[in-house]
Amino acid sequence: MRERLVVSVAGKGGVGKTTTSALLTRAVIEMTKRSLLVVDADPVMNLPRALGVEIPSSIGDIATRLRKSIDEGSLGGEVAKQDVLEGEIFEALVEGEKFDFLAMGRTEGEGCYCYVNRLLTQILDTLSKNYELTLLDMSAGLEHLSRRTNRNVDILVIVMDPSRAAFEAALRIRDLAKEVHINFKKIVIIGNRFPPDMEEELRARLEEENLPLFGMIPNDDELAKTNYLGQPLTELTSESPAVKAVEEIAEKLGLLSEATMLKLLGTNP
Amino acid sequence: MSFEDIPVDIGVVYEGERVRGKDMFVELGGPKMEQKFELAIARDMGEIEDEKVTIVGPDLKDMDEGSYNPLGIVIEVAGKEIEPDLEGVIERRVHEYVNFVEGLMHLNQRYDIWIRLSKKSFEKGFNSFEFLGKVLIRLFKSEMNIIEKIQVTFITDPAVVAERYDDAIQRYEARDARARGLSDAEVDTFYGCSLCQSFAPTHVCTITPQRYANCGAISWFDGRAAARVDPKGPLYAIPKGDTIDEFRGEFSGVNQAYTEKSLGKVNSVALYSAFERPHTSCGCFEAIAFVIPEVDGLGVVHRDFKGDTVNGLPFSSMADSTAGGRQIPGFHGLSIEYMRSPKFLQVDGGWERIVWLPESIKERVYEYMPEEIRDKIPTESEVMSIDDLKSFLKQKDHPVVDRWVELEDDMDDATDITPATGDYVPVPGEMTAMIGGVGGGLEIIFKNAKIYAEKVIIRRTGKGEKKK
Numbered sequence: 001m002r003e004r005l006v007v008s009v010a011g012k013g014g015v016g017k018t019t020t021s022a023l024l025t026r027a028v029i030e031m032t033k034r035s036l037l038v039v040d041a042d043p044v045m046n047l048p049r050a051l052g053v054e055i056p057s058s059i060g061d062i063a064t065r066l067r068k069s070i071d072e073g074s075l076g077g078e079v080a081k082q083d084v085l086e087g088e089i090f091e092a093l094v095e096g097e098k099f100d101f102l103a104m105g106r107t108e109g110e111g112c113y114c115y116v117n118r119l120l121t122q123i124l125d126t127l128s129k130n131y132e133l134t135l136l137d138m139s140a141g142l143e144h145l146s147r148r149t150n151r152n153v154d155i156l157v158i159v160m161d162p163s164r165a166a167f168e169a170a171l172r173i174r175d176l177a178k179e180v181h182i183n184f185k186k187i188v189i190i191g192n193r194f195p196p197d198m199e200e201e202l203r204a205r206l207e208e209e210n211l212p213l214f215g216m217i218p219n220d221d222e223l224a225k226t227n228y229l230g231q232p233l234t235e236l237t238s239e240s241p242a243v244k245a246v247e248e249i250a251e252k253l254g255l256l257s258e259a260t261m262l263k264l265l266g267t268n269p
Numbered sequence: 270m271s272f273e274d275i276p277v278d279i280g281v282v283y284e285g286e287r288v289r290g291k292d293m294f295v296e297l298g299g300p301k302m303e304q305k306f307e308l309a310i311a312r313d314m315g316e317i318e319d320e321k322v323t324i325v326g327p328d329l330k331d332m333d334e335g336s337y338n339p340l341g342i343v344i345e346v347a348g349k350e351i352e353p354d355l356e357g358v359i360e361r362r363v364h365e366y367v368n369f370v371e372g373l374m375h376l377n378q379r380y381d382i383w384i385r386l387s388k389k390s391f392e393k394g395f396n397s398f399e400f401l402g403k404v405l406i407r408l409f410k411s412e413m414n415i416i417e418k419i420q421v422t423f424i425t426d427p428a429v430v431a432e433r434y435d436d437a438i439q440r441y442e443a444r445d446a447r448a449r450g451l452s453d454a455e456v457d458t459f460y461g462c463s464l465c466q467s468f469a470p471t472h473v474c475t476i477t478p479q480r481y482a483n484c485g486a487i488s489w490f491d492g493r494a495a496a497r498v499d500p501k502g503p504l505y506a507i508p509k510g511d512t513i514d515e516f517r518g519e520f521s522g523v524n525q526a527y528t529e530k531s532l533g534k535v536n537s538v539a540l541y542s543a544f545e546r547p548h549t550s551c552g553c554f555e556a557i558a559f560v561i562p563e564v565d566g567l568g569v570v571h572r573d574f575k576g577d578t579v580n581g582l583p584f585s586s587m588a589d590s591t592a593g594g595r596q597i598p599g600f601h602g603l604s605i606e607y608m609r610s611p612k613f614l615q616v617d618g619g620w621e622r623i624v625w626l627p628e629s630i631k632e633r634v635y636e637y638m639p640e641e642i643r644d645k646i647p648t649e650s651e652v653m654s655i656d657d658l659k660s661f662l663k664q665k666d667h668p669v670v671d672r673w674v675e676l677e678d679d680m681d682d683a684t685d686i687t688p689a690t691g692d693y694v695p696v697p698g699e700m701t702a703m704i705g706g707v708g709g710g711l712e713i714i715f716k717n718a719k720i721y722a723e724k725v726i727i728r729r730t731g732k733g734e735k736k737k
Binding site for chain 2: 035067070071072073075077078079080081082083084086087090091095097100114115116118126127129130
């Protein structure tokens with residue numbers, strides 16, 4: 001059976017989740033031929049720009065539209081909503097040369113979204129099964145965890161910057177994930193923009209919490225310029241120190257080679 | 270059933286398979302094609318040549334790699350038990366069966382179909398609609414015994430697709446009109462939803478053709494689709510069972526489902542009442558029907574309505590009293606769609622019992638309100654206090670006014686309690702009062718109560734039980 005892996009990137013706001021997600025995407029598409037679905041689950045939707053993707057509409061737009069047509073009673077009598085949604089979501093999927101992209105966006109209005117959200121979860125689960133790799137860029141809030149929108153996640157990557165708040169957020173994310181019984185096969189930490197001499201201190205502190213430090217993304221002038229100019233991070237050269245660091249992290253996470261699961265579980269083939 | 274003559278695999282495992290843009294050989298229908306459709310038609314036995322597959326226009330092997338093509342699929346069926354009412358159900362199976370084919374993706378329905386064939390499957394030899402026709406015919410015949418004869422036509426000639434398109438659209442519209450008119454009496458299965466049970470453990474949403482789910486999101490047709498895909502999921506079939514009382518909406522199957530799912534907390538429900546053993550309310554209801562005792566009528570308020578209603582309470586306060594999966598007479602969670610149903614609270618008098626509702630709901634359901642009542646039900650722009658409500662209803666001669674006369678007649682049979690003096694005192698928390706001796710005792714629960722009454726009247730409700 002073909003192996004499938006779902007990786008979710010989380011962390012406090014502003015720590016560099018989107019940058020990390022974009023660079024992981026770059027590593028996968030540059031170094032492998034694996035089929036990849038990238039999902040921007042952050043309602044702020046920064047990832048499309050970081051990846052240079054144009055999105056026709058977000059899942060939130062579609063759900064809001066559906067909710068609205070429910071309110072107005074304008075849906076075809078006999079047609080089931082799950083069938084309508086399935087097609088619309090596939091239409092919102094951006095099919096790229098190297099990876100496919102989906103933006104979650106946000107829903108508006110106050111109606112009950114229990115049912116719509118459940119349909120979305122089912123449809124996205126089905127869609128994600130078609131890819132060897134699914135990469136989710138999560139929002140800063142913890143709602144997605146409590147709503148269990150990422151319940152089938154294999155690896156949870158928590159990004160931290162050098163701030164106390166980011167550290168505390170990382171612990172909270174880990175605890176909440178446990179509370180709501182999301183069984184990540186692995187939770188790892190990535191440090192972003194730390195001064196190089198802080199690495200050992202950070203590693204030790206994380207070890208006390210049983211959290212492995214999987215890599216550090218250094219300050220990178222080229223990255224900063226590209227970000228500032230609003231250009232896609234996928235266009236960074238392979239000389240960029242951040243790109244190099246994330247490639248190493250991707251390798252360590254098993255995104256670049258086969259037999260990832262075995263590696264993750266620590267069993268010998 | 271054998272598919273040995275089909276060059277690709279057929280099976281449930283291929284459901285959910287998506288053919289990505291760069292892997293596809295051709296796209297049929299889809300967003301790039303203006304006209305496409307799939308249609309099931311019930312025919313007479315004599316009109317069908319059994320198991321015939323017809324291709325009108327270019328076949329798959331004649332199409333260019335990477336091209337987009339129009340498509341019409343017509344499934345014609347006949348059999349003693351086949352009737353036009355089943356066309357929708359049969360047509361929907363096309364989606365399922367096409368997806369069973371390795372390397373074929375089918376999305377949407379009706380005039381929205383979107384099919385892709387993968388390069389891989391094409392290269393394996395799946396290069397003709399003939400194969401797809403055979404697969405469909407075999408699956409239909411083996412899974413739906415009522416189909417005695419079936420023939421399948423694939424149309425890819427744009428001129429013919431265009432020619433048949435309008436007819437298809439008219440058939441969908443006629444079917445939708447029928448679906449909208451589908452009554453609870455005509456079906457033998459309802460659907461239950463326990464998506465909200467985490468908020469309200471004893472709540473069971475019963476979804477019938479004429480009573481939409483409380484959240485307003487789930488129709489009977491949605492229930493049917495979901496229960497078919499995932500029968501053990503949160504949306505499940507409820508066999509209607511015996512009809513105990515059609516007018517009140519009491520069915521043995523519904524009662525049994527309630528008993529099981531609420532773990533015995535709720536055992537009997539009248540689907541079309543807000544007062545007597547009403548349908549339970551989750552926390553997600555779109556609107557509340559709330560009793561206004563002063564006029565013996567019901568007001569309705571929805572979630573989006575900001576501020577106080579006619580009784581001085583906002584939606585949120587009343588939602589607290591309504592929610593939680595209990596049967597609370599006079600506080601009833603419901604959907605706006607249910608207000609468009611002919612069964613809408615029919616036990617309580619239906620629209621004739623509604624005495625107040627927000628303007629925005631009124632606009633949405635206006636054409637479903639009986640014409641003679643439309644102008645007799647005020648909104649927030651006309652009436653915002655109980656006193657004004659009384660005079661408005663009286664002036665417009667709202668049907669609920671007739672009930673008042675009956676009430677006043679009963680007054681001599683009532684016990685007066687003299688008004689208490691002094692300011693009222695808010696009582697936080699919950700307070701329970703038990704009253705024994707009235708028909709076996711009843712429980713009154715006050716939550717965060719602020720009660721101020723000028724006069725309390727306790728009336729005997731049963732006739733002929735007066736002490737001699």
